[in-house]
Amino acid sequence: MIGLFRAAQRVALWLVGLALLAGCVPVPPDTSAPAPETVPPTAPAPTTPEFAGTVITLGLYQEPEMLNAYLRTQ
Numbered sequence: 001m002i003g004l005f006r007a008a009q010r011v012a013l014w015l016v017g018l019a020l021l022a023g024c025v026p027v028p029p030d031t032s033a034p035a036p037e038t039v040p041p042t043a044p045a046p047t048t049p050e051f052a053g054t055v056i057t058l059g060l061y062q063e064p065e066m067l068n069a070y071l072r073t074q
Contacts, residue, residue: 066072 064072
């Protein structure tokens with residue numbers, strides 16, 4: 001009786017081991033071709049700047065402590 005019980009244990013252990021190993025099968029790599037990428041058309045470079053001679057006005061919330069842009073901390 002004990003011999004039959006041990007044989008059933010061994011069979012059950014083998015089945016559990018095989019089930020665990022079956023779950024460890026590597027997934028095959030994806031071999032499908034990547035989707036083609038569309039390249040947007042490029043606009044030609046402008047020959048002259050659009051904003052040539054434009055003046056930029058900058059507003060500050062307080063009076064600048066000095067006018068040297070490299071030394072000021074504002």
